Amino acid sequence: MKFKAFSILGVVLALLLPMNLVFAGKIVIKGSTTVLPIAQKVGEAYMKEHPDVKITISGGGSGNGIKALIDGSTDIADSSRFIKSKEVKLAVEKGRYPVPFAVAYDCIIPVVHPSYPVMNITMQQLKGIYEGKIKNWKEIGGPDMPVVVISRDTSSGTYEVWHEKVLKKERVFPGALLQASNGAVVQAVSKNKNAIGYIGLGYLDSSVKALLVDRVKGSAETTLNGAYPISRPLYMFTAGWPKGDTLNFINFVIHPEKGQKYVGKIGFVPLY
């Protein structure tokens, strides 16, 4: 994983840099709503440790975050995707060189009712189910029961991953039940024998059954080694190599004992 190496390099470099640049200040963070909870949780912890620093965090989507980074209205842009070449070009034209830091991984697991007898599902089958083409479990080797498709609201970051990785940018069919949170999906699936849903790895519990995807079990390990297909890295971008408070904050986020601890707690896969 290129970017993992990159961020470790970041830590090492940061430790080597003199720390006397630090001054009391303000950090502005904008961007992806998926990364938002990470920025929020870690930001709070950081402010507790450094009461003299104020962090302002807002969502708005990855594209908006990067746009804000390019026009200089934010220090850090949260993004749930890598920066596009067009955006890099725009940034460089303005004299800003975006620097990526992978801060966590997102790993989404398909779940069914614990009584469902089949263990494995393929990406093809998942796509068919969420497009509304597969309507009965027997079509994919399960019992003769209707499939109840549970999805997340189309504005959620979790849906975004699903939309990109599983649906390949096709639309989820209108008959899918949309739930507002990971918790609500777990609740709905655990109460329905026919249901299939998907949740962030951190929300998995014994009330639902996780399916293998293409015979790979979704876990922190398979996410980090790239074997599990429904996962992606999440980034924080800075304009140029970060300095001062921003650098401290980024170091805090990717610190295995500090920021990464919170990353795991809120349902994402930590870097290490």
Place this chain on the structure above:
Amino acid sequence: MLKDYQKGRARQRREKAIRLFFFCIALASITTLALIVVFLFMEGLPIFAKVSVKDFIFGKYWYPTDDSPEFGIFPLILASLAVTAAASLISIPLGVMTALYLAEVASARVREWVKPIVELLAALPSVVIGFFGMVIVAPFLQDTFNIPTGLNLFNASLMLAFMSIPTICSISEDAIFSVPTELKEASLALGATHWETIWRVIVPASISGISTAVILGMSRAIGETMVVLMVAGGAAMIPTSLFDPVRPMPASIVAEMAEAPFRGDHYYALFATGIVLFVFTLFFNMVAEHISHKYRQVGAATL
């Protein structure tokens, strides 16, 4: 003399000050309300630069975050109407009949006990009712009717009916109870039975109050958010059966607003959905107002 005169002046001034004070208070609440409405329209109307009003209201697909987004809220409107209609079918008979029982049939002691209990139903937070629907009613419906999912139109209607029964019951009961005794006694004196009196005299005499109750109950159902978010299923499709999952307007607004980019198209579209919802509830309230004026019971003479 002069002293009295001055005292009178002081009292008048105080009277004026108090009047001004109350006027300001009333003005403040009205202004706030007006500003909220202005805000609602300011944040909602820009979407119509992108989507025509017709496509917005009658569009069949709601894909606000797609690469080529579609903002059709027809399934959402239908869902709201269907849920409200089905909830009314359950709550109106139950609510009105409970009110009749309490006001006319029940003994004073039973009434004293039952009425507060019915009104207590209104005190149940909607999230509790939603949770009940999700955890208890949904699996029950699934097993009993052998349907794919218990989170559907029927479940949502049932929960909404629970929520509007107290409103309907309590307001109709007040209306029925306030029917002048002369009317009732006159009817009984003419030889009508108790049932005939209820059906021919008391119900017609209190119809304006009952209608107001029904419409207020319905407007509570159409605007209710938490319950439909939790139990309606959330599928933005046009329902074809009572057991289809649906996505009423308030559920869509509350579920998506947090993640919609500020002042983006999606954000505007959600506010525009709010405008549609506002128009619906406004309509319900105007109808209620109209009915209560038109059929107002003035004294005992209007029957």
